[in-house]
Amino acid sequence: MPDSEDSDLGDDFSDEEDAQITERRDEAIAELKALKSEPSQATIDKFWDDYADVVALKSDNTTFFHEIVQEVGKRQKQNGVDAASIRPLFMVLVKKLPKLLEETDNNGETPLYSAINYRKPKTWRLVKYTLQCCDNNECVKKHVINSLKHLGGRGGQACLNLAFEHEVSDSVLRSLVSIANAEVLELVDSSKKTPFLHAVQYEQCDENRVKLIRLLLDKDMEIIDRHRTRDNPRPRVTTFLDLKYSKGGSAEYSVYGEHERTRRIHLGNVKFGKDQEPTTRTVRNELQNPKAKDLNPDSKVNESSKSMSTHSKKLKDQTTGDQDSGSRPIVQDREQLKVALTSATDEKQRFRQEKRREHRQDKATEQDVSRVEVLRGRPEVVDEATGNQSGAQASSDIKSNRAANTSLKRTNTSNPTTHGPKTTEKKPSPSVKAKAEPGVLAENSEKIREMLKLHYMRTRDVDRATSFLYGKNVQGR
Structure with missing residues (x-):
């Protein structure tokens, strides 16, 4: 068994030796x-x-751990390696060869960084297994921490910062934060943010993020306690919690x-998005599928507007046209023109409001359809606009065949009078975490702000607490 601490990784091989190592690794x-x-x-x-003789070597600037990450991350599961199946074997390799965790590939990425950067839960499992090897094993823990300190070659980010950015699963995030030391928690990425700044x-x-922030505050307290004395209960120590970053060169933001x-x-985007989303979606759909314009209520409004505009233009032309022309009537009364234009505008507004009302009814109908499909054991349709599952009781409107302005695909059938519109469910990516409801976000935000306030006032003096909470230009004014 090679000594994991002292063995030579052996980057310099002849072409023949490289070929032999590659062949043996392929067998492994x-x-x-x-x-x-x-x-x-x-x-x-x-x-x-x-x-053992080949998995301990680094060939073609790649370790065996890098190859495992690549195989686990393959799109087709049958063509790759199943992370759950190799768990005990992988953990044995990590414990025997912890030094390989610090090695980088051609992209400047360590195995842990690559596993996080794949943005797939199956590669995140390898991160979890690696961190589990740190229990009661200081040697592995040392190399893991050194790996967490390494900045990725392309983005200039550390593993923990990258994990927050890619919204890694909560269990993996908690394990990463638990093992991270003060130096890892102070690392900043290309945006000048620490992991804590990403966490908030x-x-x-x-709910899991609230627990994670409490864990980060506990780590800050551990640092403070090491410097606390009876005469100095609030030592002036700078930790990862005190670090700020500048945005736009003027405002400085604390955690x-x-x-x-x-x-x-976020609240501004939600408000703005409600007003702008239908219009944006309509334009995008028309660009991707010009025929969809015929099914779009808003496009009919636009056509109606053009018709109104053309009618108004004709009326104007009639008032300023050639008086000698007997082929068309002349509108001589300006008040009559004004009344005609006002009437056209009112008609356009009524038409637009009616189509919006129909659009809302269609969305409610689709929700009813999806509820009936669930009761029948068919796949449930998710409203992509809200992320909520469908709900109202089925009614006679379920058989409505109107095509609402939604992103759900519809397929015509041979007998539309007896078959409802078919829908294709868009399955969410397994790597995307479900977003919390607005009420949950607001409640947890209040918890987080209260936790940060109390912790900082207990551990810092008045000046630093004031700067933390109401720092210079902290609100960007």
């Missing part, structure tokens, strides 16, 4: 692909005896200020 990967369930200890021991983003404030900033932006 094939062994992992063949595993459909967790292997026995005998199987693990045999794998190590057969391939308003739109991510679910508290960043939460407030993202809260205002």
